[in-house]
Amino acid sequence: MKMDKKKKRHIFLAFQKRKRKEKMAAYQARDGDLQRKEEAKPQQESSGNSKETTDPVAEKREKKREQARRRIYRQKQKLQDTPEHKVPQAAIRRIRQEGILFLHRKVSEAEQENAAVEGAHKTEQRVEEAYSFVKRRYGGRKARKQKKLAKQEKKLEQKEVQFQYEKFLKEHPEMNQHHLQKQFQKWKIKREYQKARKHAAASKEAQEAVGKAGSTLMDLVKKSQEMLQKHMSLVAGMGMAGLLVMVIMVAVSSCGALFADTQSMVLAASYLSNPKEIDEAELHFTQLESELQDRIDHIENAYPGYDEYTYNLDEIGHNPFTLINYLSAVHTEFTAAGVEQEIQELFQQMYTLTLTEEVETRGGGGDDEEEYEVVILRVTLTTKPLVQLVENRMNTEQLELYEMYRTTGGLLQEFSSPLNLDWYGYVSSYYGYRKNPSSGHQEYHRGIDIAVPVGTEVYAAHDGIVQAAAYDSHYGNYVALEHNGYLTKYAHMNRLDVSAGQTVKKGDQIGVTGNSGSSLGSRLHLECLYQGEYYNPIFYFEVGEGTLYGEGATGSGGGAAGNVTPPESYDDASVEALIREAEKYLGYPYVWGGSTPSTSFDCSGFVCWTFTASGVHNLPRTTAQGIYNQCTPVSPSQAKAGDIIFFTGTYNSAGPVSHVGIYCGEGVMIHCGDPIRYANINTPYWQKHFYSFGRLR
Template identity: 35%
Template structure:
């Protein structure tokens, strides 16, 4: 993580922000909160009482070769008044004396009504004096309490900003709730070190305080030990009876607590809607995605007459558990009929489709022929060419897909975001809901396969497998294209082809890989060929999924997680598209 940008402002340190950060809409809200908290901290710091302290300034006189000392007064913060505990300790002898006097007066006040009345008046006056003293002390401590409070709020706000900036700079890191928690802890630890830089001092002071507390407790412990030694028998009987009673009580209560706690954990991490509603809502969202794909497919009919259509399209699709976790965290219980407007709003946030016209001035070569007749009546012709400008019209079609997990960060409250992370981790305790969906999140378990040794005699294929098997168990991450972010299907195949040295390919989609491959019939497929599938989700081309064929009806691919799979199962047979070979 980059060094935290603090700047001093008086005696208060605060974050500084670049113009680029200020103009970033994803950082706008946490940035405002951080600045607001820092402003409050500066105001609280200014209200701390000041005092003048004598200080020295040493300067060197080059002419005389002597050092001069100048005394001056500088304004510094007054130290915080001693704690109430230390004040109480100092006044204990005085309180004990007053208590003894009052006790002696009470012993004789029943015999004299006048003495009793005077004593009550005196006690009331002492109580009032103590209240006035307490109120005065509280008034003196108020600016220090306010400073401590605003300091805590500033720390929280600035750590939150740094965390959001980290998520913006490394969006792939938000896919794993445990990883996000670790990242936030690291950011907070580094922030505290930069802001205060006094961990060693604090630890030393803590050790010193602990030693003093142990010494103060020693004498009391010694007295208790002496008492136990002189009353062994009675104490052992009492302890025995107490132990039996505690065992019986705890046995009953702990069982009920364990059962109740276990039940609450399951309920608190489960999807609360009916299974049929969850599945139906996901189908409705998929229908919106299919409609979007149909709209893209008909763009050229909707905007006819262009010389060229250029497509810049993110993949269309979503993780069904992400959608269910988002809706559960936000709505708790939802019905299919009640959530349609929420689905539409979320869909419009996730996908942005735009078209843009570009006009280029191009030139084409045109041939002209001049014909004329000479004086003798002979006809002649002369041909020539000329570069003629014309307008060339291009329509750019752009689709951006902002994953639901990214939208959740801004759309949900802090508490809802915590629940969203829990539901994503547990799959709502309903992993069976979207069985067969290759983009449903996995748990890191994967199907392995022993490739026949004779297949590995091909050096290119052996290099592919060595690279591919490094990532077995890696989760599917939409748009992922490297080990640091994990992979999606095309990102995985592109990385393995390139890093193994078998085929130099840039980052592209499954359709992009297919466009570079030579199509081959299934009966000629061999280990190391690429296998393509269609219709696994609403993609922008015919090919929607890709894997590396390893022979014997098996492939290695990025489902969820990266694993080996049989291509002869009903699902893959239904979606099979073609085999391809890259040379």
């Protein structure tokens, strides 16, 4: 049964009236609160308990804003008020239209007898049409009032934002300094974020607003953070927190309510934990990895008496950003002690070391050859990707925060890139505990090593004064640059272009990379200190653009196979034949001692078979060290497809060379891992163990 239209309208008007009464009651209650506060102020001042002096300018501005709010509220009430006895506007418009049409018909009946009347009538019709057009285009009186009201609301909103921002700067004058105070920025972001999260937990409506805003907000955050990362010097002048708020406010100025409910997600784009706690958590994970590597290196001492030891080892190492992004997304703010157990669990899930004893019967091939048994200890290390592990431990909201951190890098980047290169993928040794490649002992590595060719230009990451530009037996040729308590070091360089006491600007060339000091290969060693304490440089330096071998962006995770070149694309026929032969065995398993397709291969057996079977070079079966002994060393800058790449320290081998593969160009090799596959040589693991390129003589 349909409801009568008159009854519907009556119910609707009654509902509107009730809502107006509720709003008016709320408004009056707020006025009462304000009045009571104003009455209480003199009492507080007279009692001497007030610790703050009232700012007359701020008080005047607040009074004006309150008057504007009241004026806007009254105008809204006038526009919304529609008394029940008032004739509906639709009926009035209908009567007016009928009257106009009646008059036009009467005039038309007489205009045929008088040309002047006809002309005047047509002119009048054109005027009416013009008036109707203008009214439709610009609206009537009520529409103009609504438009004016909208402008006033927008103006009031802009003043509110400006007032809050100026108030923030006044309360914290240090944010106006040229140098960004990181701890203060974190305090501001932390306070806003935690406040918003508490509000979201208590308000179901706020949670729904965040859910609806999901994808749009994430896009906005990513774009905003990209802009901030590219213009970090501008951010340093304005203050990270204030600029972030203003950027997002401008972007969503027409969505004030959405901003109010979701600003916490935008502000959460920075790591909120204390930098020392971040470093300690990362150090704990590297210490566990270093102990695992040390255990593998001493397998033969711990388990003596076997005839043979075979090793099938996955990579040891992780991306620091992956670990800290995960901990920040799950815990918001954490301490190293608080997440120690969780880090231990992640490590145990990531690495599985198994020792298997096997007995093989050999010999008996000839008439006089006797069979004999060989007792073998097979050592296998299986590594699961850390990214995969942490993603499986997070819920939807945590995954969104994790992706945000992955995009912004935690917003800790204080310095520009020291290399004109996307160098994340070329880090050969991270900050933390490791096995020293020179001494073989476990050590605390206080910087990062970036493996780049000799002669790569190095740039000052910030303004400052050259504290030192000298040679050291450990650092080799190095530069130490100081500014406002920060000290950055650039070591193992081939040439220095600055001298002690010199003032340099960010982006000035200070030298070129090399292999000086205790380095075992061309690299840039980078350190970062603040007020004498070491910090992990990976979090505080930006990266440049471009790659060494044209393999595309390396990203912060590494691990990709890079750009695999099809065999037919090589200009050299011998290289094409070599790669074609190698590709026949993609997917074959790693078998210790294997050297033919029927037995499968180990790393050196695969390289020897491929070179010989392809007809490129007759290379009899030998070890990885034996292959290296038949090669002429080649620098990374001169390496080309068809060369051989050698690695060291992948396990405790008899000689320095422990692994070998065939270089395919563009930062890619094909090698006998488990199984035989292509691999990107620019991952931290392979750069850490890189020994040399070689070309068969």
